[in-house]
Amino acid sequence: MNALAARRRHPAAIALLLMVALLVTGGLYAALAPEPAAAAAVTADQVSEGQALFRANCASCHGLNAEGNAPDPGQEEEGAYGPTLVGAGAASVHFQMETGRMPMAAPRPQAPRVNQVEFSDEQIEAIAAYVASLGPGPARPDEEWLDWEGQGDAGRGGTLYRSNCAMCHSSAAAGGALTRGKYAPTLEDVEPVHIYEAMLTGPQNMPVFNDANLSPEDKRDVIAYVKQMHATGNPGGLSLGNLGPSSEALFIWVFGLGIMIGTAVWVGQKGA
């Protein structure tokens, strides 16, 4: 009888076994879980520069250490507050800042897309590095997943788009209204990387489509569909905002009927 067998009923054995099990599970998870991929090489300088930028531009809402600023109970609708950014990841920062949504100019139901971005790419990278250093979160996607022209399947992406995206962004990707002044924005002219990051991080009212929900291939196909659809343009003429029957109604009543009645007045005036 060896030593191990002799001690298998030792009171500490169960605790020891639990420790081993936890170690193995944790180790396996660490080895197999999708890597947050600390994007490129992040230098310490970048992190400290990002922290300085963060304190100057973001801390008033998100807190000095990005711990967040919870609203007083009952005051959720007003005042400036921001969620904690611990675990938000580089992809979030990249998406929010490169589309001009952050920093927000004023508290409002939703941060709008702003085309005039006030920060340079290096500054955004620095802030992203700082936020990524706070805790693991979604990282920037690899170029491979953005190559919709080469590897994307638009037909498959369209099916995914219609079941996952169209109910808010509309089938024409023209956007749609949500409750209380919030909205799903249009996807026209949105960079593929931003579409990808939006799906990955679920900004504002958007749900998160993580890699278990929509795999990176799926996300690439969705991007391919949106881009292909917009590339087709409007073969039928003026798009009228791609708003479907609502702008068509406005058009027929104002222009269609207007021209028809103008014609009728003209014909009616010409006596025999």
Added chain:
Amino acid sequence: MSDTTTARPADALRADDTPPEQTSSGTVRRVGGVTGWVDDRTGGAKGVNYLLRKVFPDHWSFMLGEIAMYSLIICLITGAFLTFWFVPSMGLITYDGSYVPMQGVLMSEAYASTLHISFDIKGGLLIRQMHHWAALMFIAAITVHMLRVFFTGAFRKPRELNWVIGTVLALLAIIEGFAGYSLPDDLLSGTGLRATQGFILTVPVVGSYIAFALFGGDFPGELIIPRLYAVHVLLLPAILVGLFIVHIVMVAVNKHTQYPGPGKTNDNVVGYRVMPVYAAKAGGFFFLVFGVTALLAAVAQINAVWVHGPYDPSAVTAGAQPDWYMWFSDGALRLLPGWLEFVVFGFTFSLNIALGSIVLLPLIYVVLGIYPFVERWVTGDTREHHLLDRPRNAPVRTGLGMAAITFYTILALACVNDIIAIKTGMSINDLTNTFRVSLFLLPPLVFWITKRIALSLQRRDRDTVLHGRETGIVIRTPDGRFYERHEPLDEYTRWKLVSFESHAPLELEPATDANGVARKGARKDRVRAALSRFYFTDRVEPVTPAELAAAHHHGEEHEQLEVPAVATEQRITSGQH
């Protein structure tokens, strides 16, 4: 063997017969050539002569119905083209046409053939867009035509029946439109069909049975597209065209109404004959309407089905609206609160949906259809009317019409609350609540404002007739008095302003006779008198010849004052007017 030409004794019996006429259309001068040949065989000259010599009055608003008629014809022509390629089947195939984002997608043959028409048939997209724009125009033109008839009182005797036919036509037109809208089987139209199935399910007790019968089982099944196709291309067009012909024949039989004016009475029609004037005008107008429709279709894209993708019951798109003529019903659904759904004895009553769909939809057309009869009952007017009312001369009717338009428009706008919210940056919740309140608040307000405006316009008309037009020329008399010169109206203008009727409220007969016995129908009369007071208590009488003479007499005194002053008068042209 006897000779056939030999007179037989029996021939004498027919000796007094009048010989048969040579032409079928006896009253018309005989013409030779092809026309004569056709007339000899059909006798059509008489009818054609009647039609070609028919007189119609001239006004642009009488052509609104024509726009509808021509749009219907355009729909029939372009629709025939579309049937050559459209496949009304819900059988599944994999798309391999030229629209890249749909390649390899499983879809119904209906949707695939619509994509085929749009992308692979020469001129297919243009014809499809013409068909859809013409359909929207058809119903828009019906609506404004109906409003013209309503606000000018053209629905009065003897045209009530034609008003009812028109109402049925308007209802059938929107059903026809909806059936066509549903055919491509795209995500948007499929969502509309799903909503329709929901409406049907809310019919108390038997709703699910009706829905199962229509869809041939549970939603969506495989039958609804072929069935809608039969309804859209066969059943409803036949009924629409048939009723429409009756509608037009009734216009010819009742003769066309005309606006009041010099020489226009209740017993004549002032205008031009069909040949040559209206044949040219109406014929030309058809080509203009066709041209404008083609222009719209060439310039503006409509119903981009390829964007929506094939219908899939698990998917839905934001900004899903039906075509505009169904908005009022969809809008009502968006405004109705959810607590109107309840369960009684195990049956679910979804009044939150039923009220806005299966109740509201027919209700609006029933109210429209019976309005002429209500007004006739209230006025007690059983005479024929061939002269139109100017809207201001029927203030309550005009007010009611405007209130109805307001009610309808609020419902319709509620259907696009999401589009309004996203385009204006407003909260959709606030918009919906605003619409809910406005729906009850605005129509009475609009009624009151319209009625006041109409009465004010009538008073101004009266004033203008009596005292003439204010010229803005201020006259100073030699003794230092000032007055503004009024220019009397010419007779043609005056005629328009004075030739209308103003109904007085009905007098209520005593409810009991001399012996104190209750009179039959007294209660009904009370309602009628109350309605009559509602209609006619506030009214402006047209100027009578006596009043006009008195006013002129008054005016002549002014003129006499003026005569010796001509040499010294100073004219001050006022810039204030």
